Amino acid sequence: MTGQSKKQLGKKVSGGNTLAEDVAPLLGALRQIISDSRQQVLRSVDVVQVQTYWHVGQHILEFEQGGAQRAAYGQRLLPQLGQALSAEFGRGFDATNLRHMRGFYQAFPIRDALRRELSWTHYRLLLRVNSDEARQWYVQEAAAQNWSTRALERQIGSLYYERLLLSQDKAAVTVEAQTNLAALDQSPRAFVRDPVMLEFLGLADTGRLLEAKLETALMDKLQHFLMELGKGFAFVARQQRISTETQDFYIDLVFYNYLLKCFVLIDLKTGPLTHQDVGQMDMYVRMYDDLRRGEDDNPTVGILLCGSKDKSVVRYSVLNGSEQLFASKYRLVLPSEEDLRLELQRDREEIEAHQDLRGEGNDGSKT
Numbered sequence: 001m002t003g004q005s006k007k008q009l010g011k012k013v014s015g016g017n018t019l020a021e022d023v024a025p026l027l028g029a030l031r032q033i034i035s036d037s038r039q040q041v042l043r044s045v046d047v048v049q050v051q052t053y054w055h056v057g058q059h060i061l062e063f064e065q066g067g068a069q070r071a072a073y074g075q076r077l078l079p080q081l082g083q084a085l086s087a088e089f090g091r092g093f094d095a096t097n098l099r100h101m102r103g104f105y106q107a108f109p110i111r112d113a114l115r116r117e118l119s120w121t122h123y124r125l126l127l128r129v130n131s132d133e134a135r136q137w138y139v140q141e142a143a144a145q146n147w148s149t150r151a152l153e154r155q156i157g158s159l160y161y162e163r164l165l166l167s168q169d170k171a172a173v174t175v176e177a178q179t180n181l182a183a184l185d186q187s188p189r190a191f192v193r194d195p196v197m198l199e200f201l202g203l204a205d206t207g208r209l210l211e212a213k214l215e216t217a218l219m220d221k222l223q224h225f226l227m228e229l230g231k232g233f234a235f236v237a238r239q240q241r242i243s244t245e246t247q248d249f250y251i252d253l254v255f256y257n258y259l260l261k262c263f264v265l266i267d268l269k270t271g272p273l274t275h276q277d278v279g280q281m282d283m284y285v286r287m288y289d290d291l292r293r294g295e296d297d298n299p300t301v302g303i304l305l306c307g308s309k310d311k312s313v314v315r316y317s318v319l320n321g322s323e324q325l326f327a328s329k330y331r332l333v334l335p336s337e338e339d340l341r342l343e344l345q346r347d348r349e350e351i352e353a354h355q356d357l358r359g360e361g362n363d364g365s366k367t
Contacts, residue, residue, distance in 0.1 A: 046119040049200045053120060057105030060098060078102075092200050096243045096291070103127050107135065117143040120200075125152050134161045219252055219268055221347040222305075231333050232259030242287050251284055259333050262298040263288055266305065273306035278315055285317050301334065305344055314340045 064077065082095030104123055108114060122142060129135040138161060142152045155161075164174070219238070226233045236254040243249070253266040265284055269277055285302040293300055302317035314337040335343075 043116070045200075047116050049120050050114060050118070050123060051111070052200075053101045053123075054105055054108065054111055054114065056093075056098065057101035057103070060102045061105055091241060100124060100127065100243075115139060115143040117146065119149065121149045122147075122152055125149060125156060129156060137161050217347075221350075222266065222268070222344070223253055225343050225347075226253075226255060226335070229335060231335075232257045233264070234258060236263070242284065242291060244287075249280075249284065249287075251288075257301075257333060260298055260301075261296065263292060263300045264334070265300060265302045267302070269304070269306045271306075273304070273315070277304060277306075278317075281315070281317050303334075303340070305340060314344075 060077070060081070078095040078098050082093065082098050085093035085098070104127065107127055108123070118139065126135055126138055129138060138152065138156060141147065141155075145151075147155070223235065223238070227235060233255045234257070236256050237251075238253055239250045240254045241248050241250050251265050252268050255264040255266070256262070257264055265281070265288060267277070267281055267284065281302040281304045285300045288300045304315040304317070306314075316334075316337070
């Protein structure tokens with residue numbers, strides 16, 4: 001703490017006592033009350049969410065097992081249910097998540113055995129464990145050790161249970177696992193930044209809560225730029241979620257181009273572009289083709305933008321072996337790399353200049 005900060009803490013308050021002497025115990029007590037209350041709210045919502053998804057999975061599975069007539073629905077059931085439920089209750093109940101709920105009920109058929117200490121994200125991670133014995137062991141350990149979802153994911157990914165089972169020195173394996181967990185951030189998740197919970201509660205625009213201010217402003221302008229381009233772009237979604245069996249991903253901007261008859265995915269990185277970013281966009285394109293692309297649609301296009309100050313990089317990703325077939329047509333409709341780079345650069349400079357002016361206006365020493 002700096003000398004200035006210490007002086008501020010030592011300022012006199014009513015009665016002539018210092019803030020540290022008079023208020024610190026009260027401040028500590030209030031912090032504890034608020035922190036405990038937030039945890040109770042989180043725990044309560046977690047419990048209700050887990051039980052709700054368990055019941056949804058139960059009803060779906062029992063319906064599917066209700067005879068040959070119901071079995072005829074086959075693969076059409078979950079997409080139909082997902083379309084109806086997500087229209088009414090939000091994207092937390094789309095076909096992908098309904099599939100998770102059905103798998104959840106299958107893996108944990110006894111409702112009373114569900115642990116109140118574990119959230120839906122915990123259970124989603126547990127679904128990737130194939131062995132019933134290993135899954136139950138992770139359940140007990142996660143609840144007893146109060147593992148965060150990151151901690152549970154790390155333990156499953158490092159095959160902690162399997163290594164313990166095979167090791168002759170179990171104590172050493174345990175110490176190593178505890179050391180690795182100590183490096184993780186164990187702070188409680190921020191409620192308003194949990195998109196899975198927000199979707200369960202039906203709160204809108206959950207993805208926007210994940211965006212930084214600069215990123216939000218850049219996407220606003222980029223969305224407007226593409227719509228004004230007049231080359232067949234129709235806006236589909238912002239921060240659209242696509243899911244694997246255990247993870248959720250959010251695509252910054254999704255368009256459909258009716259001239260190309262394909263989806264166009266755009267992901268914006270405000271920092272330097274990495275090979276992981278390129279690989280992630282390729283994954284987005286593949287997943288989108290599998291999950292959203294229609295029979296008459298052309299291959300999905302992914303555009304990865306890097307808006308760092310020194311350089312703006314644009315990468316296109318067109319997969320499924322159709323690069324040559326559609327490349328010339330894409331070039332006629334999609335903005336060029338140079339157009340996107342210049343637009344992104346202009347937008348960033350404009351936003352930062354506006355922020356600088358606003359900062360000067362708030363400073364009494366400047367005009």
